[in-house]
Every structure is written in structure tokens, then in C-alpha cells.
Amino acid sequence: MKITVQRSGGVAAITRVWTVDAATSEDKQRWMPIVEACPWDQVPSRGRASAQAAARAPGKAAGQADRFMYSIRAGQHRATLPETELTGPWHTLVENAKVEGHETLRR
Template identity: 80%
Template sequence: MKITVQRSGGVAAITRVWTVDAASSEDRQRWMPIVEACPWDQVSSRRQASRQSATQTGGEADRFVYSIRAGQHRAMLPEAAVTGPWHTLVEHAKVEGRETLRR
């Protein structure tokens, strides 16, 4: 299973991407509970995520948006919504993933 967390936006407008390849059975067993804990079926569409971000941040500019992929799952979340199991997934990917930058 491939897990990708992409963070875009912010003041510098640099996109950071963390990628984890959970290829071995041990890796999949470790990552599956983290991935499955996230409420994938409750995620808004990309357009709604942008609108939700503006609402949750009081219209503040330069906030991050996270695009998260794990196997067949996809989610687009404003920074303020990366809490609970989403936060756990994002933080694990940042620590264990391979990071790349995009401008």
C-alpha cells in the first residue's frame, strides 16, 4: 500500500509531499489500523474542502490544505480538519515517509 500526504498552501506556497511504501506484510499490518481509523467516508470534495478551510480559519489566507491518499482512499482536508486520526496519519507519514518538495 502506498500512502501519500501532500501539504500545499502557506505563506511560501511550497508543496511538501511525504510518501510511504508499506510494501511488506509487517508494514501493512502496522499502517492499516492508522489508515482505517480515518473517517474517509465523511470527507468533503475538493471544492468543499477549500470552502470549509475558509470558514474554519475565519477566511485567513495562507493556510495549508492536505491531500491524503492511502491505497484506494482519497481525502482533501483543510489544515484545521487535520485532527484525531487524520493528525496521527499525517504525523506518521511525515516521520516515516520520504519527503519531496514542489514549487
């Protein structure tokens, strides 16, 4: 299972991407509970609206200038959330990916 967290927006408008490749059975056993704890089907509608606004003006979502947007992919799951919605299991998933993933920068 491949897990990708992309953070865009912010003052510098640099996109950072963290990628985890949970390939071994041990990796999958560790990551699956973290991924499945996230409410993929319950992404708040304002999160979707913020994602659409960010697509038009990155970093300017929902009237909150220079906030980060997070696009998260894990296997077949997809979600885009503003940083203000990055709580609970979402926060756990993103922080673990930042610590254990391979990071790349995009301008």
C-alpha cells in the same frame, strides 16, 4: 499499500509531499489500523468546499489566508482537508507519514 500526504498552501506556497510504501506484511500490519481509523467517507462538506476553494486559490481556503491544505491518499482512499480539520486519526496518519515517509518538495 502506498500512502501519500501532500501539503500545499501556506505563506511560501511550497508543496511538500511525504510518501510511505508499506510493502511488507509487517508494514501493512502497522499502517492498516492507522489508515482504517480515518473517517474517509465522512470528510466534512466544508473540507470539500475548502478543497475546491484551494484549487482556485491555494492557501486561501475558507477565508483563512495562508492555511495549509492536505491531500491524503492511502491505497484506494482519498481525502482533502484544510489544516483545521486535521485532527484525531487524520493527524495521526499525517504525522506518521511525515516521520516515516520519504519527503519531496514542489514549487
